[in-house]
Amino acid sequence: MRNANIEPKRVRAARASRDRREAARFESIVGELSAAMARVPADEVDREIELWLGKICRALDLDRSAVYERDSADQPVRATHTWVRPNFPAFPPNYDPEKLVQKSTQLVMSGKMLVFAHPSEIPADNPDARRMVAKYGPKASAAIPMWAGGRVIGAASFGKFRSTREWSPALLDQLALAVRLFGSAIERKQSETAIRAVRTELRVASRRNVMSELVASLSHEINQPLGAILSNLGGVARLLSQGNPQPAMALEAVNSAIDDTKRTAEIVRRIRAMFKNQVEHKTAIGIRALIGEVAKLTAGEAAVRRISVQIEVTPAGQRVIGDTIQLQQCVLNLVMNAFDAIADANTDQRGVTVKVAPEKTGWVAVSVCDSGAGIDPTVANRLFEPFVTTKSEGMGLGLLVTRSIVESHGGRIWASPNPDHGTTFTFTLPVAARKLAGASRRLG
Secondary structure (H helix, E strand, C coil): CHHHHHHHHHHHHHHHHHHHHHHHHHHHHHHHHHHHHHHCCHHHHHHHHHHHHHHHHHHCCCCEEEEEECCCCCCCCEEEEEEECCCCCCCCCCCCHHHHCHHHHHHHHCCCCEEECCHHHCCCCCHHHHHHHHHHCCCEEEEEEEEECCEEEEEEEEEECCCCCCCCHHHHHHHHHHHHHHHHHHHHHHHHHHHHHHHHHHHHHHHHHHHHHHHHHHHHHHHHHHHHHHHHHHHHHHHHHCCCCCHHHHHHHHHHHHHHHHHHHHHHHHHHHHHCCCCCCCEEEEHHHHHHHHHHHHHHHHHHHCCEEEEEECCCCCEEEECHHHHHHHHHHHHHHHHHHHHHHCCCCCEEEEEEEEEECCEEEEEEEECCCCCCCCCHHHCCCCCCCCCCCCCCCHHHHHHHHHHHCCCCEEEEECCCCCEEEEEEEEECCHHHHHHHHHHC
């Protein structure tokens, strides 16, 4: 009797010793897992989890494991990561744990473990689990809820098919910690995926806004010469209906229409070239003539708004280096902004002055001065940033485009309040060398 009583104690002591050694060995593995999950990039989390499922199973002499996830309470639980020892049965095809083991799944997803060391330990009130084990065969299993951010987002299961096995409380604690590390990594991956999705949406929205602004700008530029063409052809039509009593006027209108048609074609060509990343050829340009062209383009708008436009160029005939269409775009943007500022101010002083004067050696300054209400102080320091605008329907890209063009010409642009009222926008351009300017005049 004495020897019979001593034997069970020795067996229990030996088993407890083995359990402690196993838990201690596995604790070091969980430490390595923690470091691995902390440093793995979000897009490699899935691969890393499957790698560690295999390491855990080999360390504990298990045969199969899986991680299950649920995106939300109304979404199904699905197996997302699996590991199976070679020559052992894989998971059933189209495995749906909520259908095959509904009660067990509900239990684990409520935050409780479902563990058995032998199939006979499965509770009698859990018949679906008994049927599942009888059909598919793990002889020992541990299903552990996967926590992340204070909620259960899934579970992990570990099974042995060759024989039964014991699960000590210490080992289950370490397994639960490993599964929690999986959950934290998955939550981080999901968060970064969501952030990338939002960023993608913002980039798409930004591109749509930019394209909308570009289309609006292109339409504005093209509509101006098209409007002039329509006006000239309308005049020709009237003259023809009257028997053309003024042929010189009709010829001038036709020539103007031809010039505006060429300008429209040039605008389209430059836009296409811009998207092809072609380098524009800069030449010597007469700045007075360029500003005069812009004044003609905006003459109709100025008349409708009852705004006078003055041009002051000192010295006369000053020439700069640049791209004609791009620089016209700069002056046009600033002049139209000046018109809008005056309209918003609702003032009797309705004038815009475009000035050209030496800025420093080798440079000239082009200024557009308006008599509007001035710049809103809340945006005064951010005028040239993208999507900053004081207009209710503005996109906030006009000044950004203007600055980009000016800087591509080597100049700079700034805004300053006028002493009395309104604002002056100024940008600088390099002066054409006399040799280059002379060559341009001969070629022209």
